[in-house]
Amino acid sequence: MTLNTANPTVAIPERIDVAPVNKADGRDLYAKRKKIYPKLAFGKFRLIKWMVMAVTLGIYYAVPWIRWPRGAGLPDQAILADIINGRIFIGPIEIWPQEFYIVTGLLVLGAMALFLVTALAGRVWCGYACPQTVWTDLMIAVERFWQGDRNARIKLDAAPWTGHKLFLKTATHISWLLISIATGGAFVFYFRDAPTLMAEFVTFTAPLDAWLFLGIFTATTYLLGGLAREQVCTYMCPWPRIQGAMFDADSFLVSYRPHRGEPRGAHKKGDPWDFRGDCIDCNQCVAVCPMGIDIRDGAQLECIQCALCIDACNNVMDKVGRPNLLIAYDTFHNLDAVAKGTNVRIRIMRPRTVLYSSLIVLLCGLVLFALLARSDVSVALEPDRNPLFVRLSDNSIRNGYTIKILNKKQEPRHYALSLDGLPGGSMAILGQEGDPHALIVDPADTLVALRVYITVPPLALKQMTGHESHFDFVLTDITDGSITRHAAVFRRPQP
Amino acid sequence: MSTPKPIDKISGVETTGHEWDGITELNKPLPQWWLWVLYACIVWAIGYWIVYPAWPGIHCYTRGLWGYSQRQTVNDSIVAAHAAQGKFYDAVAKSDLATIQKTPDLLTFTNAGGRIAFATNCASCHGRGAQGGIGYPNLSDDDWLWGGKLDDIAKTLTIGIRGPNPDTRTSQMPRFGLDKLLEPTQINAAAEYVLSLSNSSHDAEAAGRGKQLFADNCAACHGSDGKGKQDVGSPNLTDAIWLYGGRKEDIVRSIETGRGGVMPTWGGRLDPVTIKMLAVYVHSLGGGQ
Numbered sequence: 169m170t171l172n173t174a175n176p177t178v179a180i181p182e183r184i185d186v187a188p189v190n191k192a193d194g195r196d197l198y199a200k201r202k203k204i205y206p207k208l209a210f211g212k213f214r215l216i217k218w219m220v221m222a223v224t225l226g227i228y229y230a231v232p233w234i235r236w237p238r239g240a241g242l243p244d245q246a247i248l249a250d251i252i253n254g255r256i257f258i259g260p261i262e263i264w265p266q267e268f269y270i271v272t273g274l275l276v277l278g279a280m281a282l283f284l285v286t287a288l289a290g291r292v293w294c295g296y297a298c299p300q301t302v303w304t305d306l307m308i309a310v311e312r313f314w315q316g317d318r319n320a321r322i323k324l325d326a327a328p329w330t331g332h333k334l335f336l337k338t339a340t341h342i343s344w345l346l347i348s349i350a351t352g353g354a355f356v357f358y359f360r361d362a363p364t365l366m367a368e369f370v371t372f373t374a375p376l377d378a379w380l381f382l383g384i385f386t387a388t389t390y391l392l393g394g395l396a397r398e399q400v401c402t403y404m405c406p407w408p409r410i411q412g413a414m415f416d417a418d419s420f421l422v423s424y425r426p427h428r429g430e431p432r433g434a435h436k437k438g439d440p441w442d443f444r445g446d447c448i449d450c451n452q453c454v455a456v457c458p459m460g461i462d463i464r465d466g467a468q469l470e471c472i473q474c475a476l477c478i479d480a481c482n483n484v485m486d487k488v489g490r491p492n493l494l495i496a497y498d499t500f501h502n503l504d505a506v507a508k509g510t511n512v513r514i515r516i517m518r519p520r521t522v523l524y525s526s527l528i529v530l531l532c533g534l535v536l537f538a539l540l541a542r543s544d545v546s547v548a549l550e551p552d553r554n555p556l557f558v559r560l561s562d563n564s565i566r567n568g569y570t571i572k573i574l575n576k577k578q579e580p581r582h583y584a585l586s587l588d589g590l591p592g593g594s595m596a597i598l599g600q601e602g603d604p605h606a607l608i609v610d611p612a613d614t615l616v617a618l619r620v621y622i623t624v625p626p627l628a629l630k631q632m633t634g635h636e637s638h639f640d641f642v643l644t645d646i647t648d649g650s651i652t653r654h655a656a657v658f659r660r661p662q663p
Numbered sequence: 664m665s666t667p668k669p670i671d672k673i674s675g676v677e678t679t680g681h682e683w684d685g686i687t688e689l690n691k692p693l694p695q696w697w698l699w700v701l702y703a704c705i706v707w708a709i710g711y712w713i714v715y716p717a718w719p720g721i722h723c724y725t726r727g728l729w730g731y732s733q734r735q736t737v738n739d740s741i742v743a744a745h746a747a748q749g750k751f752y753d754a755v756a757k758s759d760l761a762t763i764q765k766t767p768d769l770l771t772f773t774n775a776g777g778r779i780a781f782a783t784n785c786a787s788c789h790g791r792g793a794q795g796g797i798g799y800p801n802l803s804d805d806d807w808l809w810g811g812k813l814d815d816i817a818k819t820l821t822i823g824i825r826g827p828n829p830d831t832r833t834s835q836m837p838r839f840g841l842d843k844l845l846e847p848t849q850i851n852a853a854a855e856y857v858l859s860l861s862n863s864s865h866d867a868e869a870a871g872r873g874k875q876l877f878a879d880n881c882a883a884c885h886g887s888d889g890k891g892k893q894d895v896g897s898p899n900l901t902d903a904i905w906l907y908g909g910r911k912e913d914i915v916r917s918i919e920t921g922r923g924g925v926m927p928t929w930g931g932r933l934d935p936v937t938i939k940m941l942a943v944y945v946h947s948l949g950g951g952q
Contacts, residue, residue: 199692403694554792558949561806561902568803568949598947599770621949 183434184451203325204398206308207318207455211479220296221305229350232357236260239578241612249359255613261539264576270542273535280531284524286414288516289497290421294407295474300400303351303393304458307344314340318455344394345386352385398459402470409469417500418515422473424453424464424495427507432464435488446490453477453495463495545581547643547654548572556659563626565660571618571641575610582646583608585620590639590658592628596621607646622658635662748772755936760813763943770943777944780937784929793948798907798924803948806904810893811952817942823928824896831928834895839880840919849876854914857881860889860901863909 208214236246236259243250248257256263256271263270285292294301314336315321324333356378357365368374369382392400401408415421429447447464454462456477459470463477481495505512552568560566575581585608587593598619600606610616620641624632636659643652668677671689678687711717715727726732745752751772755763763769782791788799795801800808809819809832824832839845845853856873858865878887884897891899898906906924907917929938945951 198695198698200695399694399696403697552792554790555794555801555803558794558801558803559903560804560950561899561904563903566804566949599764599767619947 183449184455186451186454201399202460204458204460205318205321205455206458206476207452207480208312209456209476209479211482213475213479217296217305217474217476221302224297224299224302225306229354232354232362242578243361245361247358248361251359262576264574267538267542270535270538273531273538277528277531277535280524280528283414284521284528286411287416287419287518287520287524289473290415290419291407291411291471291473294401294472295422298472300392300405301472301474303347303389304397304400306347307394307397308458310343310347311340314343341394344390348386348389348394349382351389352382352387355385356381398470401459401472416518416520417504418518420497420499421467422463422471422475422478422495423467423498423500423503425493425498425503425506426464427503429464429494437488441490446485446488446494448484448488450484452480452484456480467500543652544576545643545645545650545652546574546576547641547652548574549641549654549656551657551659557661559661560623563629564623565629566621566623567658569620569622569641569656571620571654572615573608573610573618573643574615575612578612580609580611583610584644584646585618586642586644587622588640588642588653590622590624590637591631593622593624593639593658596623624658624660629660632660635660752936755939760817760939760942760946763939764813764946770947773940773943774947776937777940777942777947780933780941781944784933785941793945800906800924801904801950802945803950804904805950805952806899806902807893807950807952808891808896808898808906811946811950813942813946813951815893816945816951817938819926820933820938820941821928821930823930824926825923826925826928828928828930832896832926834884834897834923836884836897836917836922837880838919838921841921845876845880845918849873850915850918853877853881853918854911857889857900857914858911861903861909865911 231247232245234246235244236257237244238257243257245257246259250257254265256268282293311321315324324336327333353366353369359381360375360378365374365378368378396404424447426445429445432445432447432449435441435444435448453464454460454477456479457463458474458476459472461468461470463471475497478493478495478497482492485492485494499512499514501512502514548571550570550572552570556567558566558568571585573583585595585597587595597606597608598621608616608618636657638655638657640653641656643654644650645652668680668690669687670677671687674689676689679690681688712725713727714729715731716724717727718725751769754766754769755773758766758769763773781789781793785793789795789802790799793802800806805811807815809815809824819832822828822831837844839853840847840850852869852873853876854873855865855869856871856877859867859870877885877889881889884895885891885900886897889900891897898904903909905913907913907922929941933941
């Protein structure tokens with residue numbers, strides 16, 4: 169792979185005078201925010217981050233516009249959460265509210281995957297894929313485009329207000345706002361047909377809810393991505409606190425290798441490297457850090473493990489002719505072992521990784537099973553509980569049931585309902601009495617509720633034992649002959 | 664501004680200087696903007712007190728500049744719901760009962776409304792599931808004293824049974840024992856005959872004596888075959904349904920003391936649409952004719 173690992177701006181590695189914002193001492197009780205000016209990094213991990221940004225943002229903005237024709241009366245948007253009609257459409261899958269457990273399964277699956285990668289390599293999610301990281305990265309790139317890199321921005325902020333400064337600042341904020349509007353807009357497109365809603369936005373006829381959520385997500389994107397940035401990760405997000413229980417001494421975390429770097433100190437070209445570490449204390453790792461920390465202080469809460477310090481340090485090591493990876497993905501175990509001059513093996517298979525992996529496989533299986541076993545008709549049965557049974561004038565016993573039939577197909581269906589396993593039992597459907605061959609019509613994508621009475625005459629009752637008999641309701645789709653059975657109980661007084 | 668604070672030896676991070684039994688607290692400063700968020704919330708709360716109802720008084724409360732009231736919101740919702748139901752109300756008011764039953768939309772509406780009206784007004788006697796009890800007819804079976812057709816049910820609801828309405832349905836089962844109309848042995852014989860009508864176990868000899876007694880004293884209302892007459896509300900004595908119990912002692916007691924349950928007059932107490940909804944609902948409980 170030929171990557172742009174050479175940083176043209178670092179001709180000679182020289183010491184940058186910078187103190188980490190989140191330093192260990194000299195703290196106030198209420199810390200005034202110190203602005204962080206992340207320097208642009210070049211290298212393998214920066215490239216990966218650019219690619220992840222392109223892919224995730226591309227998916228986010230483009231997916232609502234993917235079409236998926238479903239026929240008349242139904243949305244032709246590939247992914248749509250239709251809140252009003254209580255349906256989630258994902259390509260060929262249509263999820264009804266009572267099937268939301270499938271979505272729950274996917275969410276739990278996502279959580280397990282998050283646990284697994286955290287156990288393996290720390291906060292990979294935070295460093296590369298979290299929306300907060302991705303949008304912050306984008307906002308910083310925009311800021312860099314208008315105002316220049318780290319040094320230029322520091323200089324601009326320190327400079328008195330001029331027309332030029334005003335122009336650069338305004339342009340930055342307007343660009344942020346435009347990105348935020350696009351972000352908020354894309355969000356609401358997931359809940360209403362995107363081209364329609366786009367037209368409604370343009371003509372100012374969109375529903376109030378749409379404007380409201382567009383406003384909320386525009387505001388949060390601008391505030392959290394543009395202004396708050398690292399404050400969100402450090403002070404608002406619970407994940408940095410939870411992750412302490414997620415990784416262990418065998419997880420690969422972005423780490424400074426003190427055994428190689430120390431004792432650190434400035435280094436002049438031509439000086440010998442004996443009796444000193446490789447770290448030339450140039451503070452490049454601090455300058456690129458979007459969280460304002462010094463990775464050489466060790467693992468810390470603020471670190472989102474974005475690995476930009478690895479890129480920065482590698483460039484410096486190239487310049488001074490020392491090996492790469494003074495800062496690298498490494499494990500606590502390995503760092504300790506190398507410091508003592510011993511070796512440890514890398515342990516990918518650990519109880520927690522095995523557990524998470526097994527749960528992921530299990531959950532994948534369950535979700536897949538739920539999706540494959542999903543029927544396009546479902547029957548729900550409520551037997552009357554009050555009264556459990558009714559004695560009729562000829563000593564027959566009658567039970568009442570409410571049957572709900574869900575037609576999940578996109579076309580009307582016609583069913584015949586019958587009984588199986590209840591000798592002598594006769595059925596009457598309220599509203600269809602006197603017509604034993606009446607068909608139940610279930611319009612497309614709809615639920616019908618039927619009141620059904622089942623009567624067993626005295627002679628047949630004598631054949632029954634006990635006070636309840638188990639039987640099946642049989643629902644036959646007369647178009648394709650498919651049969652759905654639902655178990656039911658017929659109750660009668662103690663004989 | 665801050666004086667140098669002690670440094671925690673293990674973490675190298677300074678402490679707040681506070682100590683509890685040797686335990687000190689690392690100084691993890693809260694961001695300044697968080698403090699401002701707290702102040703903003705306080706300001707917000709004050710604004711909330713001003714525009715929304717907030718402080719209770721002895722007889723009233725501060726109503727707030729916006730005049731918001733949850734009760735008003737509920738009332739508005741009820742008015743809106745009534746408006747939304749308006750077309751169904753009007754349709755039910757205009758249609759006859761059979762038409763309502765044949766129109767799926769109206770049937771759904773009347774059954775939903777009827778169920779609520781039944782629970783409110785009828786369930787205390789007839790039971791939550793209309794299953795009735797001793798002296799209170801079961802409305803879900805197929806045996807009707809005053810008729811189980813839609814119009815019969817609506818009429819019973821409107822004028823009541825032995826109620827205050829001048830047109831009320833009425834009839835009287837005489838007190839054969841208390842008023843000395845029959846001797847105890849005669850009552851016993853009549854009861855045995857009544858038992859025989861529904862093929863219940865009985866004393867054939869006594870029933871034979873009771874047959875003539877039944878023809879003389881009971882058949883006028885219950886019919887010569889004992890099947891009852893719905894125009895006078897006399898029960899069918901040949902079936903399996905017994906309003907006051909079907910054991911011999913129950914029947915003897917009915918003959919001795921007479922019977923006559925009262926159903927309130929609902930016309931005038933419930934509006935005609937509700938009565939229609941109740942009639943359709945009761946008819947749908949399984950026994951409607």
